[in-house]
Amino acid sequence: MARLQINGLVKKYGDATVVDGVKLDIPDGEFLVLLGPSGCGKTTTLRMVAGFITPTAGTIRIGERDVTNLPPWKRNCGLVFQNYALFPHMTVAENVAFGLEMRKVDPATRAKRVDEALRMVRLGGFGERYPRQMSGGQQQRVALARALAIQPDVLLLDEPLSNLDAKLRQEVRVEIRELQRALGLTTIMVTHDQEEALTMADRLVVMSEGHVRQIGTKRELYDHPADPFVAGFIGRSSFIAGRVTARGTFVTDNGVTIQIAEHFAEGPASLALRPERVALGDAAKGLDNIVEGKVEFVSYLGAVLDIHVRIGDHDRVIVSRPTHGAPEPVEGDAMTIGWAKSAGLVYSGT
Amino acid sequence: MAKAGTYDIEKGRGSTAASLLLPATIFVAIGLLVPIAILFRYSLNAFVPGKFMVDAFTIENYVKFFTDPFYLSVLWRTLRVAVFCTVACLILGFPLAYVLARTQTRFKNLLIIAVVLPLFVGNAVRAAGWMTALGNKGFFNAMLMKLGLIDQPLEIMYTENAVLIGIVAVNLPFMVLTLQSVIEGISRSVEEAAFSLGAGPATMTRRVLFPLAMPGILAGTILTFILAMNAYATPVLLGGPKFQMMGPLVYGQFAQQNNWPFGGAISFILMTATILLTMTANILVQRRYQTR
Structure with missing residues (x-):
C-alpha cells in the first residue's frame, strides 16, 4: 500500500514511440484505470510499472522507493493477468502460497495467510483443487488471491475481466472493487472496456497514441472532456x-x-x-x-x-x-x- | 428406436477409426514385431564355427555376453556415452529451445531451419566432416597451433571425446525441436506471474518452467538417449576400430563374424537396456513432477 508516482515515462522501440511522456501520481489507496483503444500504450505502461519492460526514459516510484531499475521480483507488485496465469502444476493453495514461499514466510504463517486470501475471494476450502478443475471466474479469483497474499504495495490488473462472460464480469468487477477498497490498495487497472472503467475507477486516465489525453474522475471526463478524442471515447x-x-x-x-x-x-x-x-x-x-x-x-x-x-x-x-x-x-x-x-x-x- | 440409431452411429464411427488404424498396425506388426520375434528365436540358437547357426534352445549367448569383461565393457561404455550425450544435449539444448520458443524476431523460422538443417546431412557424411575438423592436421588443431596455444596436435580423433562430440552434434536438433514445441505451449504470463510474486530467474526456471516443460524434457531425453544407445556411424567413423559401442558390435557379429545367434543376443541386451533405463527415468520423473 503506497503512493505510486510515474514521471516522464517513455518507451521507444526503434523509431516507434509506444509510450510518450506519461506522468501519473496515484495517491495511496486509489483505484486508477488506464483506458484507451488497443495500441494506445496502456498495457506497455502497466508492464513498465510491473518491471517487465525497461523504460527508455522516466522514473517509477512506489512509496519511497525508486523502482525504475529494479527487476519485477523485487518490486512487490501484485499482478493479475487476463489469462489468469495460474501455475497449472500446483494446487490452488500452492499457487497462493508461492509468493509467500519466495518471501521465506514460515510454513505455519504461510498456511494461515493462504487460507485468509482464499476466504477473501470466497474460495475457502478450494485449496486442494487444481486450477484446471475450476471455472474461469474461480480461476480469476485464485489469481487475485495469489496477488493479494503477498500484501503488495501496488495491485496491477491487466484486463482482468476480458476472458469472463458478461454476467460473471459484473460480479467479479464488484468483488475486486470491494476488496480493493477494504484493503486500501493502490491499484492500476488496464482496460479497453469503457463501462468497466466507469464502474470501477476512482480516477480514469484516457490514453491514445502513447499520450495521456486526460486524467480525472468520471464526472470530469464526461462533463469536461479535454479534447474530441476523450469526448468521443468516454460516452x-x-x-x-x-x-x-x-x-x-x-x-x-x-x-x-x-x-x-x-x-x-x-x-x-x-x-x-x-x-x-x-x-x-x-x-x-x-x-x-x-x-x-x-x-x-x-x-x-x-x-x-x-x-x-x-x-x-x-x-x-x-x-x-x-x-x-x-x-x-x-x-x-x-x-x-x-x-x-x-x-x-x-x-x-x- | 432412437437409442438403437445412436448406437449404430457410434459403432460406425468405431469401425471407421479401426480401419484407419489398420495399415499402421499391420506395418508395425510385420516390419517390427515379426523381425524382433525371429531375432529373439535366433538368439537362443547355438553357433558352431563353420556351420553357421544350429537350431537349439540355449541361453549360452547371453551367458557369454555377461561373463566376458570385453562385452560388458562395451555395454558399460555405450551406457556412459549415451547418458553423457543425453545430459549434454539437455543442458545445451534447453536454453537454445527456450530462446527459439520465446523469440519475437521475424527470423524465427530461419532460426528453426538452422536447427533442422544438420538433419539434412546424413550421420556418415557429418561424421566425415568431423574427421577433417578434429584430425591431427584438421581445422581445430591447425588453428590452435597457428595461434600458438598448443605445440603438439591434440589427440581428439579416435577417442571417446570425438564420439561424444559427434553424437551430441547429431542429437542436439532432436532435443531442441522437442523442447521448443513444448516450451511454446507454456504461457509467457505464467513466467511473469512467478517473477511478480518474487521468484528470480533461477527459481522461476526450477519451480515453474522445468515442471511445465517436463513432458518435453522427457520426450527429448528419451529420443536422444535411444539414438545415442544405438549410434552406429558416429562411433565407427570417429571412434575408430578400437572404440567399440553396442551398435557396431551387433553389426560386426552379423556381418563379419556371421554369428547370428550372438548378434541376436547382443541386440536384445541393447534393446532391453535401452527400454529399462528409459522406463526407469520416466517413472522417476513422473513420480517427482506429474503427481504433484
Missing part, C-alpha cells in the same frame, strides 16, 4: 465541423449559425454534443439553439431511443430520449432539435 458525442466566427458564435461548414458559450477562441473548430443534452420537438422550444432536421435513423436500445437527425450535408446529430412517452419518430420525419448553448463543447482545430 458518445456528435461532432459538427465549422468555425468560431465571433465570441459565442459558431458557424457550421453548412452555414448554420449556432450559439455557444463565450469563452471559446475564434478559428476553425468542431462542436461536440452529448446525445442526452439535445432536446427533440416541443421540448426544444425556448432553447438557445433550434435547428430543423430530418430523422434519418432510429435505433431502439431498450430504455432509450437513439434518433439520428440530419441537419446538413455533413452533419448528423444523435439525440437520445426515453423510449416511452411521446410517439416514436419514423425515418424521414421532419424534426426540430434544440440545445442550450452550455451543452455545446467546442474544440479548436479540425
Whole structure:
C-alpha cells in the first residue's frame, strides 16, 4: 500500500514511440484505470510499472522507493493477468502460497495467510483443487488471491475481466472493487472496456497514441472532456465541423449559425454534443439553439431511443430520449432539435 | 428406436477409426514385431564355427555376453556415452529451445531451419566432416597451433571425446525441436506471474518452467538417449576400430563374424537396456513432477 508516482515515462522501440511522456501520481489507496483503444500504450505502461519492460526514459516510484531499475521480483507488485496465469502444476493453495514461499514466510504463517486470501475471494476450502478443475471466474479469483497474499504495495490488473462472460464480469468487477477498497490498495487497472472503467475507477486516465489525453474522475471526463478524442471515447458525442466566427458564435461548414458559450477562441473548430443534452420537438422550444432536421435513423436500445437527425450535408446529430412517452419518430420525419448553448463543447482545430 | 440409431452411429464411427488404424498396425506388426520375434528365436540358437547357426534352445549367448569383461565393457561404455550425450544435449539444448520458443524476431523460422538443417546431412557424411575438423592436421588443431596455444596436435580423433562430440552434434536438433514445441505451449504470463510474486530467474526456471516443460524434457531425453544407445556411424567413423559401442558390435557379429545367434543376443541386451533405463527415468520423473 503506497503512493505510486510515474514521471516522464517513455518507451521507444526503434523509431516507434509506444509510450510518450506519461506522468501519473496515484495517491495511496486509489483505484486508477488506464483506458484507451488497443495500441494506445496502456498495457506497455502497466508492464513498465510491473518491471517487465525497461523504460527508455522516466522514473517509477512506489512509496519511497525508486523502482525504475529494479527487476519485477523485487518490486512487490501484485499482478493479475487476463489469462489468469495460474501455475497449472500446483494446487490452488500452492499457487497462493508461492509468493509467500519466495518471501521465506514460515510454513505455519504461510498456511494461515493462504487460507485468509482464499476466504477473501470466497474460495475457502478450494485449496486442494487444481486450477484446471475450476471455472474461469474461480480461476480469476485464485489469481487475485495469489496477488493479494503477498500484501503488495501496488495491485496491477491487466484486463482482468476480458476472458469472463458478461454476467460473471459484473460480479467479479464488484468483488475486486470491494476488496480493493477494504484493503486500501493502490491499484492500476488496464482496460479497453469503457463501462468497466466507469464502474470501477476512482480516477480514469484516457490514453491514445502513447499520450495521456486526460486524467480525472468520471464526472470530469464526461462533463469536461479535454479534447474530441476523450469526448468521443468516454460516452458518445456528435461532432459538427465549422468555425468560431465571433465570441459565442459558431458557424457550421453548412452555414448554420449556432450559439455557444463565450469563452471559446475564434478559428476553425468542431462542436461536440452529448446525445442526452439535445432536446427533440416541443421540448426544444425556448432553447438557445433550434435547428430543423430530418430523422434519418432510429435505433431502439431498450430504455432509450437513439434518433439520428440530419441537419446538413455533413452533419448528423444523435439525440437520445426515453423510449416511452411521446410517439416514436419514423425515418424521414421532419424534426426540430434544440440545445442550450452550455451543452455545446467546442474544440479548436479540425 | 432412437437409442438403437445412436448406437449404430457410434459403432460406425468405431469401425471407421479401426480401419484407419489398420495399415499402421499391420506395418508395425510385420516390419517390427515379426523381425524382433525371429531375432529373439535366433538368439537362443547355438553357433558352431563353420556351420553357421544350429537350431537349439540355449541361453549360452547371453551367458557369454555377461561373463566376458570385453562385452560388458562395451555395454558399460555405450551406457556412459549415451547418458553423457543425453545430459549434454539437455543442458545445451534447453536454453537454445527456450530462446527459439520465446523469440519475437521475424527470423524465427530461419532460426528453426538452422536447427533442422544438420538433419539434412546424413550421420556418415557429418561424421566425415568431423574427421577433417578434429584430425591431427584438421581445422581445430591447425588453428590452435597457428595461434600458438598448443605445440603438439591434440589427440581428439579416435577417442571417446570425438564420439561424444559427434553424437551430441547429431542429437542436439532432436532435443531442441522437442523442447521448443513444448516450451511454446507454456504461457509467457505464467513466467511473469512467478517473477511478480518474487521468484528470480533461477527459481522461476526450477519451480515453474522445468515442471511445465517436463513432458518435453522427457520426450527429448528419451529420443536422444535411444539414438545415442544405438549410434552406429558416429562411433565407427570417429571412434575408430578400437572404440567399440553396442551398435557396431551387433553389426560386426552379423556381418563379419556371421554369428547370428550372438548378434541376436547382443541386440536384445541393447534393446532391453535401452527400454529399462528409459522406463526407469520416466517413472522417476513422473513420480517427482506429474503427481504433484
